[in-house]
Amino acid sequence: MTTYTPTHVGTVTKYVVVESFDVTPADLAIRGYEISNGAMIKDTCFGLVVTGKPEEVERIVTGLRTMDPDHIFVKDRGFPPGDPRRCRANLGGARPGYHGMEFEMTVIPYITHGLEELKKRDATAVPAPKDPLDTSVLDVAILKKLIDAQES
Amino acid sequence: MAKVFIYPATSLILSDLVSRHGHTPLSSAVAIRERVQTAGLESPPLQITPEEPKKGLKWAAVEVPSGVRGRMALYGPMLEECEAAIIINDADFAFGCMGCARTNELIKFLLRQKDVPKLDLNYPRNEEEGVQFVAAIKRFLAGLGSEK
Numbered sequence: 001m002t003t004y005t006p007t008h009v010g011t012v013t014k015y016v017v018v019e020s021f022d023v024t025p026a027d028l029a030i031r032g033y034e035i036s037n038g039a040m041i042k043d044t045c046f047g048l049v050v051t052g053k054p055e056e057v058e059r060i061v062t063g064l065r066t067m068d069p070d071h072i073f074v075k076d077r078g079f080p081p082g083d084p085r086r087c088r089a090n091l092g093g094a095r096p097g098y099h100g101m102e103f104e105m106t107v108i109p110y111i112t113h114g115l116e117e118l119k120k121r122d123a124t125a126v127p128a129p130k131d132p133l134d135t136s137v138l139d140v141a142i143l144k145k146l147i148d149a150q151e152s
Numbered sequence: 153m154a155k156v157f158i159y160p161a162t163s164l165i166l167s168d169l170v171s172r173h174g175h176t177p178l179s180s181a182v183a184i185r186e187r188v189q190t191a192g193l194e195s196p197p198l199q200i201t202p203e204e205p206k207k208g209l210k211w212a213a214v215e216v217p218s219g220v221r222g223r224m225a226l227y228g229p230m231l232e233e234c235e236a237a238i239i240i241n242d243a244d245f246a247f248g249c250m251g252c253a254r255t256n257e258l259i260k261f262l263l264r265q266k267d268v269p270k271l272d273l274n275y276p277r278n279e280e281e282g283v284q285f286v287a288a289i290k291r292f293l294a295g296l297g298s299e300k
Contacts, residue, residue, distance in 0.1 A: 004194040075167035078184025085197035103245045110282025117283045126287035132241040132274045
């Protein structure tokens with residue numbers, strides 16, 4: 001076993017993912033470089049990876065969000081950008097963790113719609129979504145209807 | 153500002169919505185970052201050392217595979233720390249290998265045991281469900297207090 005000496009100690013890394021018709025990852029990157037003060041910014045196909053001191057990253061992320069608040073999504077990342085243990089340049093194929101993000105990108109348009117809609121509607125007046133734990137059994141009347149439909 | 157455990161712990165949507173409403177999402181990235189930034193013995197790729205399955209004994213019995221216990225060393229402290237939880241029940245992509253799948257089951261079990269506010273959801277499948285999804289999270293997080 002070899003000794004492990006970490007890099008970028010005391011920093012945080014955040015993904016800034018953009019799903020917008022108006023703002024591209026390149027636009028985000030340019031804006032990010034404009035407002036950054038010593039943070040490392042990596043431009044990717046889905047947005048940015050921002051690494052730096054926590055308060056600096058928070059400031060950049062807040063600044064970037066204002067470009068298109070309902071279409072920009074942010075999450076934490078454990079590794080710094082380009083880390084050989086995670087970067088697809090070294091591993092081949094998609095970065096581990098990208099598949100989850102890829103799946104959620106298919107859902108994000110609905111979330112974006114929700115965020116936009118709630119600016120016009122009162123959140124308390126919106127009906128609650130169906131409880132996933134409330135799994136109902138097949139109603140006898142529906143079962144009979146199915147049987148009748150099959151037999152006729 | 154409440155600490156909200158999100159399941160799946162890597163969820164971009166939940167992480168964003170929780171921080172958007174002024175609370176702290178507890179995601180796996182935070183636990184991984186802690187290990188990646190701590191000096192010690194080299195144990196790529198996630199810096200999970202043989203110490204982690206030992207720490208995981210707090211949440212899983214010794215006969216439980218070390219893969220589950222090692223993962224619980226990441227999630228266990230966050231489960232104890234959390235003041236609320238948002239769970240997406242149809243997150244099929246979180247399945248992974250059997251280690252991940254069993255850890256997910258244990259995480260959900262421990263969350264259900266814990267006496268904290270919980271919100272159970274499914275991913276939205278259309279725009280109206282998207283509105284309901286975001287509104288449910290907004291109401292839930294507002295109920296936790298101290299929104300931005």
